[in-house]
Amino acid sequence: MIIRLADGKLETRFGTFTQILYYDGQKEIIALVMGEVANRENVLCRVHSQCISGHVFNSIECDCREQMEMAQRLIQDAGQGVIIWLDQQGKNNGHLALLLSRKLKEAGVSQSEAYVKLGYSADARSYIRAAEILRELQVQSITLLTNNPEKVSQLHDDGLMITGIKPL
Secondary structure, three states: OOEEEEEEEEEEOOEEEEEEEEEOOOOEEEEEEEOOOOOOOOEEEEEEEOOHHHHHOOOOOOOHHHHHHHHHHHHHHHOOEEEEEEOOOOOOOOHHHHHHOHHHHHOOOOHHHHHHHOOOOOOOOOOHHHHHHHHHOOOOOEEEEOOOHHHHHHHHHOOOOEEEEEOO
């Protein structure tokens, strides 16, 4: 269950969004909304997991920052859309798992395989809160901005109407 805590305007390089802060009893979740999305169909939507390395430290080892910028640009061009920012660092295994996996990745092991070898889940992310937020925002259907088939599957299984997928 999510609780809507507060909202306010956020000026970005890609226009003005309304940022809405939610809480699920353990973590904060931020929805960035541009334009009118309530009772709308085919709303552009990016469900994005936090990446400290990419977003804060400008790492060139991942494409998280670029995916966020592409999503913001597409939403700006459309004049409406939603980005949901989930606190799920390291595929929700945490930053420690990400750091510990580094040597395995340097040896040619994929990120998911490295997590498993270290005793973590290959991908522990959940998108149920994103689905709850989209319902709370009264979005009727989405065009999902993603390259992740598991995200599509989970959101669909959570009852969201996905009318399109646009790879980033």
